[in-house]
Amino acid sequence: MGESPRPHLVVLTGAGISAESGIQTFRASDGLWADHSVEEVATLEAWHRDPERVLRFYDARREQVRRARPNAAHRALAALEAQGFRVSIITQNIDDLHERAGSRDVLHLHGEILQARSSVDPRLRYPLRRGGIRLGDVCDKGSQLRPDVVWFGESVPRFGEACEIAAEADLLLVVGTSLAVMPAASLLDQVGMDVPCVLVDPEAHALAPPGVTRFDQPAGKGVPALTRHWQREGRLWVPDPLSG
Structure with a gap:
């Protein structure tokens, strides 16, 4: 057998x-989420409205993850x-x-915060071993990179x-x-x-x-x-x- x-x-x-x-959790009363609403940093609409702000927010979260054990x-x-x-x-x-x-x-x-992905082709993902994402960082198709996370309202x-x-x-x-x-x-x-x-x-x-x-x-x-x-x-x- x-x-x-x-x-x-x-x-x-x-x-x-x-x-x-x-x-920090999203529902915590302190930490990175405390000074931001979902609509400001974690939706596709926020990305289109102010991508630099969204990138700064996720850069801060990324550094928090790197420090954690x-x-x-x-x-x-x-x-x-x-x-x-x-x-x-x-x-x-x-x-x-x-x-x-x-x-x-x-x-x-x-998704995974230590990855970036294409804003036009979600199959294109790139590891972020250090640093973050900046405006002007593009994928192989020439499109701006975004955090590889599922935002509110996305599938x-x-x-x-x-x-x-x-x-x-x-x-x-x-x-x-x-x-x-x-x-x-x-x-x-x-x-x-x-x-x-x-x-x-x-x-x-x-x-x-x-x-x-x-x-x-x-x-x-x-x-x-x-x-x-x-x-x-x-x-x-x-x-x-x-x-x-």
Whole structure:
């Protein structure tokens, strides 16, 4: 007989996991977003109206990401994968903290801030190993480069791929998200009826829909606790939220 398939953990991560590495969330009362409205810096209309302002804003966010470091939650997910679990991460975050922690299967729903892309052909992407984007920086087709992020009002081109991944889950772990951002929040509807779902967030009891196990803990505490259970047992299961 062949080997049993590896258990497949699908993880949906949101701004809360990155916030523990010092990256401010959109809803935070301080940080980079505090002095800007969505309409000023994160829409296609803003880009057309004042591209220089948009570029300055994302340059500042990019430098914040470069200074940040993966936290215990990022590292715990990478360690679980290293032990032999199949771990697929679908993230709403535009930083590279999962990759820097060692995770290899990461899908960025909303793009990647450390890349630029063509403003006329989204297939043309360019890594930003240092520095940022300036007016006059162009793609191979001669068009101005823009941040490789999905702005409010734009479609989410990789959502279909994310749905396919979610449908293969043996367990869905949701970390640090309000479950208010669509279409990402609807990924919970893509998992099998018998697949357990777990939410780790300080506000889990207020955020989680019925049927989802709630861990009212920050990502840096709750995720390592869960992965220790799974590493010890060699399988995915849902422990009592109150157990150690």
